[in-house]
Amino acid sequence: MSALTNAIEILRCFSGAQPDLSFADVMTLTGKPKSSTSRLLRALRDCGLLEQDPHTRRYRPGLLTFELGRLHRAHDDLISMAERELREVCARTGHTGYIAVLDGYEQVVLRIVPGSNPLRVVNPPGQRTPALATSNGRAMLARLSDQDIRARVPATYPKLPRNSPQNLKQLMVRLDEIRRTGVSEAADESIEGVGSQGFALKSGETGEMIGIAVSYSVQATTVAERANVRRELTAMAAKLRRLTGDQLDQVVTRAQATR
Amino acid sequence: MSALTNAIEILRCFSGAQPDLSFADVMTLTGKPKSSTSRLLRALRDCGLLEQDPHTRRYRPGLLTFELGRLHRAHDDLISMAERELREVCARTGHTGYIAVLDGYEQVVLRIVPGSNPLRVVNPPGQRTPALATSNGRAMLARLSDQDIRARVPATYPKLPRNSPQNLKQLMVRLDEIRRTGVSEAADESIEGVGSQGFALKSGETGEMIGIAVSYSVQATTVAERANVRRELTAMAAKLRRLTGDQLDQVVTRAQATR
DNA sequence: AAGTCGGTTCCAAAATTCGGAACCATGTCC
DNA sequence: GGACATGGTTCCGAATTTTGGAACCGACTT
Structure with missing residues (x-):
């Protein structure tokens, strides 16, 4: 499984019904171990594909996805x-x-x-x-x-x-x-x-x-x-x-x- | 450089001024060799982050970005x-x-x-x-x-x-x-x-x-x-x-x- | 004081990616 | 017909990343 596949797997967890997810949510939805989830979420956040609410710490689709979505x-x-x-x-x-x-x-x-x-x-x-x-x-x-x-x-x-x-x-x-x-x-x-x-x-x-x-x-x-x-x-x-x-x-x- | 970093580098090449790019465009913009560009573009296309015009063969942001963008x-x-x-x-x-x-x-x-x-x-x-x-x-x-x-x-x-x-x-x-x-x-x-x-x-x-x-x-x-x-x-x-x-x-x- | 949440860091093993080179199918220009 | 460009794909060994278990940590709650 490539890094990209894993990243996409996380991104696909977000939906209209669940527009933001906690660390634990992502872990259970993807079934990946803690360390891998941690690394991937950080990578996705750092690159702008996800962003994290500074207060609730939950993750949601980031600015980059918004920009790319507009380009679609x-x-x-x-x-x-x-x-x-x-x-x-x-x-x-x-x-x-x-x-x-x-x-x-x-x-x-x-x-x-x-x-x-x-x-x-x-x-x-x-x-x-x-x-x-x-x-x-x-x-x-x-x-x-x-x-x-x-x-x-x-x-x-x-x-x-x-x-x-x-x-x-x-x-x-x-x-x-x-x-x-x-x-x-x-x-x-x-x-x-x-x-x-x-x-x-x-x-x-x-x-x-x-x-x-x-x-x-x-x-x-x-x-x-x-x-x-x-x-x-x-x-x-x-x-x-x-x-x-x-x-x-x-x-x-x-x-x-x-x- | 991780696979994700490379993928993001490609995604960031797209903009309002250049909403679609050819294989060569991506190669020159990222400066990556042909084989790497080929593999990455295919991966991005297969996962829905990019899509390819079947006629012009040019790449553009895909359905997944549209869906995620709506969630932002x-x-x-x-x-x-x-x-x-x-x-x-x-x-x-x-x-x-x-x-x-x-x-x-x-x-x-x-x-x-x-x-x-x-x-x-x-x-x-x-x-x-x-x-x-x-x-x-x-x-x-x-x-x-x-x-x-x-x-x-x-x-x-x-x-x-x-x-x-x-x-x-x-x-x-x-x-x-x-x-x-x-x-x-x-x-x-x-x-x-x-x-x-x-x-x-x-x-x-x-x-x-x-x-x-x-x-x-x-x-x-x-x-x-x-x-x-x-x-x-x-x-x-x-x-x-x-x-x-x-x-x-x-x-x-x-x-x-x-x- | 113990437990939970949401992480981070470490490590060696395992898997993936890298890039150069060769190859190839179309289309086009001369 | 032949040469060249475009837009790729495939191969391979070397180099780099990723992986996941485990230990640890700080903030907060019970």
């Missing part, structure tokens, strides 16, 4: 283009929009476009969710090869919400449907009463892929309204695919999709 | 309290507000409150500037001990804009003035035609220090308006110092201020 938006040609379109759709429909990327078998929220409807935003940017349980997550998976998908799903199929695909076979059925229709739908999965529709967009130029979704309350929307969302999404997808040179049939390889 | 001081009471007050002042005055922290002899912008006046936001969050050349940067320095300040200023005093202090003596004169008045002022320094006033706030509880500033166009503001900004800032400073238990006279040590 650099690849936003695809994202900002999608965001612009999504903003218009959300303004027209009043629903909440999401842009996310795939990372392994999970997705990470990159942008949110709050709608005018009073649906509380539940997934802030940076939020990590199993891609199997969201509409745009599955839309992104649907564009990978079957072999690649199998490689991404954990060896033991994860326990997902009731309405999500419960095994690899059910997943494949839903992905095939997405491949046929071009749009992915979810209802009552990660969050009760919330539904969404989404699609995946892949830049023909850079090959990078993002998921775009519109989310709404299932109770507060009619069948007609949801059909309207589908029309909006289909139109947006067509326009964005044209703008970004997205060739739908082209399968994304593992390396392209993750990084 | 997400629940920081001092900052959110200051931001709330700053928002009100900016709404009343129409100017742009900044919150920054000190890192060595530089400051990094953490939060921005855009004003209603048409002054384009020039310093996005994550922006790094010599603290000697900004109002809130100097306000933060003014709260350190003279010894600590001397330790932070580089051995060869940096070349700064015309209106910034040009040497250690001039700097000390300006810092003394800030210590007397409690407010720091800048005009036509980092950016021509832009002025700002700021102060430093230090939590009595945690000891962490931030700089708060209001920025405006020098041409588009009158002397009276700038005096008004000063009154607003003085009032905000008094309120925030009361809320956070900031004892003005207490000097911040080096360790507390940086991390």
Whole structure:
């Protein structure tokens, strides 16, 4: 195990639920002995990746991560283009929009476009969710090869919400449907009463892929309204695919999709 | 040199001016041989700290930095309290507000409150500037001990804009003035035609220090308006110092201020 | 006075990294 | 077609780091 691997292992312990950790927290989360934890935390702190509260002595992501995180938006040609379109759709429909990327078998929220409807935003940017349980997550998976998908799903199929695909076979059925229709739908999965529709967009130029979704309350929307969302999404997808040179049939390889 | 040090050295090559780098760029910037650069870039890419554009093959900060960056001081009471007050002042005055922290002899912008006046936001969050050349940067320095300040200023005093202090003596004169008045002022320094006033706030509880500033166009503001900004800032400073238990006279040590 | 938390320091063994050199796949210029 | 540049990868022995157990430590609590 390299020093970098260890450092990353520590960094990955931090999350929205646990934005700061004590020495003991890190020790138990990584399972590393005291001396190693001590050395690594110090190194991470000294280089700015972590910082330490002088009062509570707890560790949290540091200034350097903040600066680098701001730089990540650099690849936003695809994202900002999608965001612009999504903003218009959300303004027209009043629903909440999401842009996310795939990372392994999970997705990470990159942008949110709050709608005018009073649906509380539940997934802030940076939020990590199993891609199997969201509409745009599955839309992104649907564009990978079957072999690649199998490689991404954990060896033991994860326990997902009731309405999500419960095994690899059910997943494949839903992905095939997405491949046929071009749009992915979810209802009552990660969050009760919330539904969404989404699609995946892949830049023909850079090959990078993002998921775009519109989310709404299932109770507060009619069948007609949801059909309207589908029309909006289909139109947006067509326009964005044209703008970004997205060739739908082209399968994304593992390396392209993750990084 | 540890593996982590090398990794950080690469990460620090990325900046707002150069948000993505080629293999050769990294090699020349770090001065490391090809094989080492290759291994390190791969490691950084594999762990998510960097990502590589599949088309141009250039490297840029990765998804992990985005996620961690979102976590940085997400629940920081001092900052959110200051931001709330700053928002009100900016709404009343129409100017742009900044919150920054000190890192060595530089400051990094953490939060921005855009004003209603048409002054384009020039310093996005994550922006790094010599603290000697900004109002809130100097306000933060003014709260350190003279010894600590001397330790932070580089051995060869940096070349700064015309209106910034040009040497250690001039700097000390300006810092003394800030210590007397409690407010720091800048005009036509980092950016021509832009002025700002700021102060430093230090939590009595945690000891962490931030700089708060209001920025405006020098041409588009009158002397009276700038005096008004000063009154607003003085009032905000008094309120925030009361809320956070900031004892003005207490000097911040080096360790507390940086991390 | 004892115990806990959050560390630091020491050490020899084990693992990793280092950098030069050779190699290679693409793309491009002449 | 051939030469050259770019952007890498792989190999290897030597050199450097990392590792983890154990002892120790200062501040604070019980």
